[in-house]
Every structure is written in structure tokens, then in C-alpha cells.
Amino acid sequence: MDTLETRELRYFVTVAEELHFGRAAERLGMAQPPLSRAIQQLERRLGVTLLDRNRRGVALTGAGQVLLDEARTLLDGAAAAARRTRRAASTTTRLVLATKAGANHDLLRNLLDAHAAEPDAAEIEVVLCGMGDQARMLRDGRADVAFMQRPFDNLAGFDTEDLTTEPQVAIVPAAHPLAARTSLTTAEISDVPDLPLARWPDPDGRYEPGPGPEIRDLSQLAQLIALGHTTAVLCASARSWLWSAHAAIPLTDSALVTTVLAWPAHSRSRAVAGLVRTASRL
Amino acid sequence: MDTLETRELRYFVTVAEELHFGRAAERLGMAQPPLSRAIQQLERRLGVTLLDRNRRGVALTGAGQVLLDEARTLLDGAAAAARRTRRAASTTTRLVLATKAGANHDLLRNLLDAHAAEPDAAEIEVVLCGMGDQARMLRDGRADVAFMQRPFDNLAGFDTEDLTTEPQVAIVPAAHPLAARTSLTTAEISDVPDLPLARWPDPDGRYEPGPGPEIRDLSQLAQLIALGHTTAVLCASARSWLWSAHAAIPLTDSALVTTVLAWPAHSRSRAVAGLVRTASRL
DNA sequence: CGTCGGTGATACCGGGCGGGTATGACAGCG
DNA sequence: CGCTGTCATACCCGCCCGGTATCACCGACG
Numbered sequence: 001m002d003t004l005e006t007r008e009l010r011y012f013v014t015v016a017e018e019l020h021f022g023r024a025a026e027r028l029g030m031a032q033p034p035l036s037r038a039i040q041q042l043e044r045r046l047g048v049t050l051l052d053r054n055r056r057g058v059a060l061t062g063a064g065q066v067l068l069d070e071a072r073t074l075l076d077g078a079a080a081a082a083r084r085t086r087r088a089a090s091t092t093t094r095l096v097l098a099t100k101a102g103a104n105h106d107l108l109r110n111l112l113d114a115h116a117a118e119p120d121a122a123e124i125e126v127v128l129c130g131m132g133d134q135a136r137m138l139r140d141g142r143a144d145v146a147f148m149q150r151p152f153d154n155l156a157g158f159d160t161e162d163l164t165t166e167p168q169v170a171i172v173p174a175a176h177p178l179a180a181r182t183s184l185t186t187a188e189i190s191d192v193p194d195l196p197l198a199r200w201p202d203p204d205g206r207y208e209p210g211p212g213p214e215i216r217d218l219s220q221l222a223q224l225i226a227l228g229h230t231t232a233v234l235c236a237s238a239r240s241w242l243w244s245a246h247a248a249i250p251l252t253d254s255a256l257v258t259t260v261l262a263w264p265a266h267s268r269s270r271a272v273a274g275l276v277r278t279a280s281r282l
Numbered sequence: 283m284d285t286l287e288t289r290e291l292r293y294f295v296t297v298a299e300e301l302h303f304g305r306a307a308e309r310l311g312m313a314q315p316p317l318s319r320a321i322q323q324l325e326r327r328l329g330v331t332l333l334d335r336n337r338r339g340v341a342l343t344g345a346g347q348v349l350l351d352e353a354r355t356l357l358d359g360a361a362a363a364a365r366r367t368r369r370a371a372s373t374t375t376r377l378v379l380a381t382k383a384g385a386n387h388d389l390l391r392n393l394l395d396a397h398a399a400e401p402d403a404a405e406i407e408v409v410l411c412g413m414g415d416q417a418r419m420l421r422d423g424r425a426d427v428a429f430m431q432r433p434f435d436n437l438a439g440f441d442t443e444d445l446t447t448e449p450q451v452a453i454v455p456a457a458h459p460l461a462a463r464t465s466l467t468t469a470e471i472s473d474v475p476d477l478p479l480a481r482w483p484d485p486d487g488r489y490e491p492g493p494g495p496e497i498r499d500l501s502q503l504a505q506l507i508a509l510g511h512t513t514a515v516l517c518a519s520a521r522s523w524l525w526s527a528h529a530a531i532p533l534t535d536s537a538l539v540t541t542v543l544a545w546p547a548h549s550r551s552r553a554v555a556g557l558v559r560t561a562s563r564l
Numbered sequence: 565c566g567t568c569g570g571t572g573a574t575a576c577c578g579g580g581c582g583g584g585t586a587t588g589a590c591a592g593c594g
Numbered sequence: 595c596g597c598t599g600t601c602a603t604a605c606c607c608g609c610c611c612g613g614t615a616t617c618a619c620c621g622a623c624g
Contacts, residue, residue: 002361003289003292003360004288004360004364005287005288006285006286006287006288007285007582009363010285020600021602022600022601030582031583032601032602033585033586033601033603034583034584037582037583037602037603046364046367047368047371048367048370048371050367053600053601054591058601062371063367063370065370066367066370067367067370070359070363077352077359078286078356079284081286081291081353081356082284082285082286083284084349084352085328085332085345085348085349085352086328086329086330086345088330088344088347088348088349089329089331089344089345154548156441156547157439159438265438265439266351266438266439268348268351302571303571303572303573304571312612312613313612313613313614314571314572315573315574315575315612315613316611316612316613317612318573318574319573319574319611319612320611320612322573335571335572335573339571340571340572
């Protein structure tokens, strides 16, 4: 009756992303008519129109937008279930820890050292990922635990253990006049004409418009700051990877950043529980 | 390749629950051989044995236990997706609020009054459910928001807004000598020979063994306390429904109970957001 | 120790459904 | 008024899901 098949959800998500049945069918490796029919069946079963087929294009209805969100998390969940089940079958319990490349290096090292000292330490594989990819990696089972940062990352749906709290600093080129300052305010760093703030991608990989350069990872950022082209606000532990061409200036009015260890809610993994216990003693 | 179909998951969950292919097939309304085959296909696709078929019975492997957990939440999620999508299509935005029957009556009334006074108030349907059913109702989409209690309920996977914090009290028969006390400790109330503590079901509906009577809802509890057969520890707001045959004695050393408004993480519902905003102003 | 009951697995068959191809309907556009 | 691009419809086919019949296996029992 109301049993959504994952195949249908996969089809719907692709169509909703492409907003074009032909291209969606191509991406799915099938022909367009069966895809149209599958979406119609889905709509009939739900008793809801998910897509507005106007001439010249397809648009999501409100219900379609809701189902798109739901379907994405369900498909992630299905992939996660398969991965976790396979992982559970392999005898070697290995944990995958996801973290932003370059962030919290010292903290990570401390945690790994402490964990390795435990008697029944599970092997830990560290996966470096882009900004904000940790949530998706946890959701779809590619990672078991992750370093995330409050308030930047959305922690909804995860259990967390607070690790450290630190202020933020502005990273500026050492040659820039601002490098001589002993402190700055958020307003000051946001409004330097010759030093626009670097822009990070949002979760969809898009960039908000703005004057600063578009950044994907910390090595890009480090280079561009060293070149004197941009500046950025990061948490204080970023000092551990600064170049001599960088200067870190404390921000007096910035929000405190808490780095947390996050894992999927309801996780029953003993290995995760062990790592969390170790982390809570740090 | 590794695409778990919900049909397969439904089959697997049923078999894992029954631990018997014949009965599982009957519950699923199908014959046993196709069910066996479907499970075999699932195992082959995952490359994992999920069930140990010993003579005399079927048992879950470790991987099978993992998949059972995952599959249950996935199936709940699929049902939720269907319900939420249908709900989104109906023009009248109606919110379903789940709460334990009888708990937090005054708080609920305040919230509903405040919400009704809002200009664009969505209609709210209150669903009373058993102890701890709120989590499942949120997960499978039967409810949009719920009253839950920290630290009793597992809030993992939900966003929450704290509402009130209150101490716990012991509810004892007014005729019992303890009713004359002005305060009690947890140890004292746990160890009264003629007044064993009532026992609540765990999430599976089972009862831990113990001397006290097995309780399903507050009306049962109220009756049994009034009869002088049992006692219970509840949060202080339970006073609002006490009978004259009851007495509430403060517990000096009990944990504080925080009642929270909870909703599914990542909810993008405007109606939920509105209610949360109202609640945060209470 | 043979038989029987109960279990899951296997063999085989039929129908329905998912998918393909060809084509239609329709709007925008030159 | 064709042309083009788009999604829907019509129709056919092959596969896979599900059903029936049966087997293989083991435990229980007299």
C-alpha cells in the first residue's frame, strides 16, 4: 500500500535533481518512458503530485520537495546499512574517523595516541574529507565517527561528545599591516578592502557571491593567504599548521568553537563506544 | 550492486523477528520458498551470512543483528517519508504532537494556549501514547513533535528545545505511613517491603522481573497506588492529576527531569519551526 | 534402528511487471 | 507552419517474483 521502494526513490531523486526526465533517465542508465511511468506510479501510490510538468521544464511541488529530502536521507541510510552490515561481518573491527583535512591536528593526534594505548584498541582509519562532508559520510556509512565543530556543523541526528572549546583567530598575511595588531574584531576583519574573506562552499558545493576567492581546502587557503590575496577566520588550533608567511590574530568578539566527536545516533557499535570513552577521558 | 530494496528489508526483518521461515512467510502473506530465496539473494548481494540455519531453529549472526537494527530504522524512515509527503500535499498544515498520556498536563495546556494565540497557528492534534512510544512515532512519521523527558527518553536523533526542569516526587498512598514524611530519599522509597515500586515496560514491551506490579499507563498506576498496592517515582508535575488518596513526597536526591519538545532532526517543516519558536518563549 | 514430523532448500513453472522501442501530443519558436 | 524539444502513451518482451511440489536433513520416539 504505502511501501516506498528504494528503486522508486532513486528514480525520483534523480528526476528531482535533473528536473528533466530525459537527462535523468540517461544518468540512471535507462530509457525515458519507463522512468516517466515509475514516477507516475509513485505519485499514484502516494496520491500526491510530486512534479509540475509545465511545458518547458519540470518543477518540484511542495510535497516533492519534502519527498526529495526524505528520499535522500533514506538512500543514504540504505547505503549505510549495507556498509555497516558488511563491516560487521569482517572480523577485524576497524573504525573510520572522518575529519576536515587540516583541522584539529593536535587534538586528533592526542585522541589516536590515547586510543592506541587502550588494551583492546580497534584499528582506526582516518579519512580526510572536505568541509562539511563529515555529516554525509556518517549518514551513508562511509565513516563511523567524525570530528565536527559547533556551531558551524549541523549536529542534528548525531550523538556527540565535546572535546575542546577554543576561540577563533584571523589568519592574515604576515606582510600585511593587520599582522602587527594584537587583536581584531569580526567587523574589522570582514571589511578590509585589499583582503577580502575567503569563501567556503555550502553543502551543495555552491559558493555565495562575494569578493573573496573561492576556497575548497586548507592548502588552497594557506597558499592564497601567504600570497596576500585573502584572509580567513578559523579556530585557534589552526595555528598548528601556519606558515611563516602567516599571522594569527585573536578575534575578541567571535563565537567559541567546540570540536566534538560525533557518531550516528543509536549506534550500537562497541568499537565506537570504546573510542568515545577514550575521548571523554582526554 | 549494493542497493538494498525495501521489500528485501521487510522480508529480512520479519524472518529475524520470527527466527522461523515458515511463520515469517505466513506473516508476510507469501509462501516459504520464495522467502528463503529472497534472503539468500540478500546474503549473496551483501556477501555476508545474516542467519545461522542450524537444525532446530534459525539464529541471527552478528552482521544479521546489525542489519536488523538498520533495516528497522530504514523501514520506519520509509513509512515516515510516505506520511510526511502526503501530509505536505494536504493544504491544511496540521501538526501531530505525541506525549505520554497524563504527563506534563499543565505544560501542554500552556503550550497549546500560547500556540493558538499565534497569528498563523497551525492546527495541532494531540496524540497520547504509551511510555516511550514518542520516539518511534517521530521516527515513522505518525507524529511531528513530541514531549520527551531527559534523562529518561533517548533523545538521540532528534532536535530538542528544553521546556521545564523539575525534581521528582514519590507518589504513595495517602493512607500509608510514608505519606506523613516531608521528604524521602531514593534509597528509602526503593526499599519499602509492603510498597514495591511499579514496573514500566521497556521499549520492547517486556518487563524486568521484580516484585512490583506491571504497569502500562498512568490510570492503572493511579488506581494501584490509591489501593495501597504500589508506589512510583514521577516528576513533580504529576501532582496535577493526583487523587485525594495519593500523597506526593519530594525526593531529595533524585535526578532533575527536563521535559523537552523534540522533533526529527533536519525537519524543514515551517509548522514545526513555528511551534518551537512559541515553545522557546514560554 | 526405522519411521515420522518439522524445518529449510531446491526444482520448476507461470504471470506480472519493469524495461525497451516507436510514436503521439503539445507548446514554443523561427 | 514545420521544427524541435519535451513528456506521455501504446505495445511488446524477458526476467524475476511468487506459487506448488518435492527433497534433504535432523531430532524424537517407540
